[in-house]
Amino acid sequence: MTTAFRRRLLLLMLIDSIIVSFSIYMSHYFLNPYVTDFNGMIIASSITLLLTHHVFSSVSGMYRRKWRYASMEELIGIITVVTMSIASAALIQLVGFGSIYERALIIAWMLHIVLIGGVRFTWKYYKTYGFTFNPKGKKAKLVKDNPDTKRTLIIGAGSAGQMLARQMKNQYETNTDLVGFIDDDFTMHHLTISGLPVLGNIKNLKHIVDLHNVNHIVIAMPSIEKARAKEVILEAQKVTKNVQTLPMIEDIALGNVSVKHIRDVSIEDLLGREPVELDINSISSEIQGNTVLVTGAGGSIGSEICRQLVNFSPDRLVLVGHGENSIYTIHMELLQLNIKTELIPVIADVQDRGRMFQIMNDFQPTYVYHAAAHKHVPLMEANPKEAVKNNIIGTKNVSEAANDSGVKTFVLVSTDKAVNPPNVMGSTKRIAEMVIQSLNKESKTKFVAVRFGNVLGSRGSVIPLFKKQIANGGPVTVTHPEMTRYFMTIPEASRLVLQAGALAHGGEIFVLDMGEPVKIVDLARNLIHLSGFTDDDISIRFSGVRPGEKMFEELLKEGEVHSEPIFPKIFIGKQLFFEEKSINPLLQEFENLNTEFVKEMVVNIANNNSVSLYSVEK
Numbered sequence: 001m002t003t004a005f006r007r008r009l010l011l012l013m014l015i016d017s018i019i020v021s022f023s024i025y026m027s028h029y030f031l032n033p034y035v036t037d038f039n040g041m042i043i044a045s046s047i048t049l050l051l052t053h054h055v056f057s058s059v060s061g062m063y064r065r066k067w068r069y070a071s072m073e074e075l076i077g078i079i080t081v082v083t084m085s086i087a088s089a090a091l092i093q094l095v096g097f098g099s100i101y102e103r104a105l106i107i108a109w110m111l112h113i114v115l116i117g118g119v120r121f122t123w124k125y126y127k128t129y130g131f132t133f134n135p136k137g138k139k140a141k142l143v144k145d146n147p148d149t150k151r152t153l154i155i156g157a158g159s160a161g162q163m164l165a166r167q168m169k170n171q172y173e174t175n176t177d178l179v180g181f182i183d184d185d186f187t188m189h190h191l192t193i194s195g196l197p198v199l200g201n202i203k204n205l206k207h208i209v210d211l212h213n214v215n216h217i218v219i220a221m222p223s224i225e226k227a228r229a230k231e232v233i234l235e236a237q238k239v240t241k242n243v244q245t246l247p248m249i250e251d252i253a254l255g256n257v258s259v260k261h262i263r264d265v266s267i268e269d270l271l272g273r274e275p276v277e278l279d280i281n282s283i284s285s286e287i288q289g290n291t292v293l294v295t296g297a298g299g300s301i302g303s304e305i306c307r308q309l310v311n312f313s314p315d316r317l318v319l320v321g322h323g324e325n326s327i328y329t330i331h332m333e334l335l336q337l338n339i340k341t342e343l344i345p346v347i348a349d350v351q352d353r354g355r356m357f358q359i360m361n362d363f364q365p366t367y368v369y370h371a372a373a374h375k376h377v378p379l380m381e382a383n384p385k386e387a388v389k390n391n392i393i394g395t396k397n398v399s400e401a402a403n404d405s406g407v408k409t410f411v412l413v414s415t416d417k418a419v420n421p422p423n424v425m426g427s428t429k430r431i432a433e434m435v436i437q438s439l440n441k442e443s444k445t446k447f448v449a450v451r452f453g454n455v456l457g458s459r460g461s462v463i464p465l466f467k468k469q470i471a472n473g474g475p476v477t478v479t480h481p482e483m484t485r486y487f488m489t490i491p492e493a494s495r496l497v498l499q500a501g502a503l504a505h506g507g508e509i510f511v512l513d514m515g516e517p518v519k520i521v522d523l524a525r526n527l528i529h530l531s532g533f534t535d536d537d538i539s540i541r542f543s544g545v546r547p548g549e550k551m552f553e554e555l556l557k558e559g560e561v562h563s564e565p566i567f568p569k570i571f572i573g574k575q576l577f578f579e580e581k582s583i584n585p586l587l588q589e590f591e592n593l594n595t596e597f598v599k600e601m602v603v604n605i606a607n608n609n610s611v612s613l614y615s616v617e618k
Contacts, residue, residue, distance in 0.1 A: 013054060015119060020050050020085075023111035027104040042104075044096055045089040049108070052088040056081045075117060082112040150176045150216035150242070153209065155232060157181035157188050157198050160246055161220035165194045179212045202235055209239045219245040234526075241533075283502035286367070286409075287312035293365035294319060295350055295398055296372030298326025301413055304494040305369050306330055316342045318363050321372070322349045350394030353401075360405035367501055368402045370395060371413040373429065378546045380425040384598040391428035392435065392602075393587060399436050403443045411501045412436050412449040414509070419451075420607065424599050427606035434606075437507050446506035452493050462520065466527050474538035476524045479545050484517040499570065509573040 024046045060081055086109045093100045152168070154161045161181055168176055180197040181188075182205065188198045199208045208214065217236045221229065222245075229245075236243045292309055296302035297319035303326075309317060317334075321327040324347055331345040344363065348355045350372045360368075373391050374380055380387040395412065402410045414433055417426035433449045440447035462485075469476045488496075492512070500510040521540060528538045545551070 016053060016057065016116060017050060019115045019119070020053050020112065021046070023108045023115065024049060026111055027107035042101075044092055045101070045105075048089045048092045049085050052085040053081065053112075056084045078117050078120070079113055082109060082116065086112070151179055151212065151214045152176050152216040152218060153179050153199075153212070153214045154181050154196075154218050154220050155183075155202065155205075155236065156220035157183040157185070157193050158221070160222055162194045164218065164220050164246065165196055169195070176216070179214055182208060202232060205235055206239050215240055216242045217244070219243070222246050283498050284312045286502055287314050289313070289315050290366035291316040291318065291363055292367045292369070293317075293359070293363060294369045294371060295321070296370070296413075297321045298323055298330050299371060300490055301493055301497070302369070302371035303330045303333075304490045305371060305497055306334060308491070308494050308498055310334060310337060310339050310341050313339070314341050316344060316363065318344045318346055318359070318365060320346045320348055320350075320359065322347070350398050351389050353397040356397045356401040357404060360401040360407070364405055365402075366408045368398065368407050368410045369413070369497055369501070370398050370410065371497075372398075373413070373432075375415065375425060377417070377423050377425045380428070381423060381599070384424045384595055384602065387424045387428045388587075388598060388602060391425070392431050395432040396435050396587070399439055399447060403439055403445050407445045409446045409448070409501050409504050410436065411497055411504070412447070413497055414449045414451045416451055418606070421603060424602055427602040430606035431602060433509060437509075440507040446504045448500055448504040448506065449509045450497050450500045451509060451511050452488055452496060462523065463527065466524055470528060470533065470538055475541040476528065476538060477541050477543045478521045478524050479543055480551065481519075481521050481542060483520045483545070483551055485520060487518050487523075488512065496570070503570070511571045511573065 024042070060077055086105050089108075090100050090102075090105055093105075154165060161183075165178060165181075168178060178196055180199045181193060182199050182201060183189075184201045186201070189200060191198050199212070209217075217240055219229070219232055219236065221232065224232075233243060233245070287309060292314045294302050294305055294309070294317070297306055298321040302321070306317060306319060319327055319331055327345050327347060331343055334341075334343050346359060348359060350356060350370075372394060374383075374387050399410055399412075412432060415426065415429050417423070418430035418433060419426075421427040421430050436447040436449060439445075466476050496510070496512050500508075503510070524540055525535065528535065528540075
């Protein structure tokens with residue numbers, strides 16, 4: 001117990017003792033103004049009231065409350081404590097003296113509540129507004145005639161919005177002038193909540209913004225569905241550039257709502273679907289205490305897999321990567337977490353077969369997550385041999401090394417571009433799937449693959465490119481107005497990989513239900529607006545479909561996926577029989593073949609086998 005807390009506790013107990021004593025005296029004075037002495041019942045009742053008040057206040061946590069932020073909950077707490085104290089005094093009177101002095105106790109009960117509540121809420125008023133009769137007076141002095149003042153409108157007058165409004169009022173150092181709320185609940189309209197008017201609903205947003213000169217909107221509806229949140233965000237962005245939002249409902253539940261938690265709207269808010277929350281607790285018993293190896297550990301997906309893995313306390317985490325800077329970065333980041341897991345950075349190339357076998361033999365991992373790959377479609381079209389070496393031969397090396405060392409589960413990170421692939425990148429990833437599924441038939445290791453769509457914010461993805469183009473003043477380049485893609489966040493993608501490892505029986509291809517695909521042009525336009533610009537400020541230019549690109553992506557072909565999910569929002573494809581010898585000519589001869597023939601060969605192999613890929617069920 002700190003000195004400051006002890007001082008505060010003693011002060012509150014002293015004030016309450018004075019109030020209780022005064023209330024007891026006044027209750028008897030009102031009934032008999034000429035009372036000159038107190039009998040035994042009054043004395044016993046007084047001692048009981050004094051002692052039980054402090055006991056019940058302590059037990060209920062009333063002395064630990066932050067009265068500056070007091071609300072109805074604190075008032076109910078005061079009433080409960082006082083009522084229990086009065087009831088205790090009444091019981092003492094009945095047991096000790098055979099009767100209850102009802103009228104005196106009722107008056108004491110009312111005085112207790114009025115005085116104890118009055119003192120605390122007076123303190124709350126002082127801490128919030130100072131000594132002024134105008135609740136907005138102190139704040140108004142700070143924002144008056146200030147050209148940088150934020151005229152703020154809060155969308156959402158529920159509990160989160162009210163908590164936010166109270167805290168924003170208390171932040172005197174800010175230059176925020178709260179205008180009011182808007183809410184779609186018509187029963188709130190024309191009412192005053194937390195001292196602010198509810199001005200209307202979202203349909204009237206533009207009129208309200210114009211009428212009150214609003215230049216800052218905070219969306220305080222953390223529990224609404226993603227699709228509705230997207231609609232609200234887009235409406236708000238039409239009327240002002242400065243739009244922010246609160247954290248998710250989990251943070252609200254933890255009481256973490258404050259002005260500092262307001263954040264700018266992110267592109268993830270505009271996906272239009274609920275984030276996929278996977279049961280990653282199911283893998284805890286598998287990972288804890290074991291050795292886990294991640295290839296491509298310095299990449300966007302690989303590094304996030306590592307961040308997720310350390311939450312489950314593996315004994316050792318082997319970080320394998322070709323680029324020393326990226327491995328150094330993730331290694332240093334994880335070292336700062338103060339975890340017990342031994343972190344082992346390893347610089348190695350998956351194309352080096354001997355090195356892969358050496359690493360697997362040295363560390364004997366239980367789980368392997370293979371995230372190392374070349375993934376850029378246009379680059380791989382121009383460099384097909386490199387795609388074959390890294391995506392196919394690299395996967396073959398790592399998977400066979402895992403099989404040789406007795407790894408329990410091997411998870412390949414794949415892509416939606418492996419479905420009906422017209423390009424080298426997708427074809428090599430499809431063949432990589434074939435390699436591990438073929439190996440799974442004869443191995444004790446469970447080999448599985450995980451497919452997902454574009455990952456927001458990953459290296460080389462469209463979002464960093466768009467941001468750079470916006471920062472340079474535009475234009476933002478989009479290949480085609482009808483180009484669509486599936487999108488997910490980096491944490492979602494990484495959790496899916498971990499979940500697949502826990503669900504694996506061997507041979508499966510896991511696919512996440514990612515909702516509806518998103519038009520790239522809509523994503524670009526939303527990002528322009530999020531950056532505070534309009535379509536007039538930053539233009540969008542269509543550059544044409546690049547070599548190897550598809551207009552839309554598929555996660556699994558129709559008829560190739562089990563109709564029922566194996567896990568909420570996770571589907572698996574039916575398995576195949578695949579002869580590894582069908583790719584042997586490619587693997588043995590590709591170095592001697594010309595570029596165009598390699599391209600044709602990998603696309604042909606991937607698509608000829610994709611037809612029968614899931615034709616034979618497990």
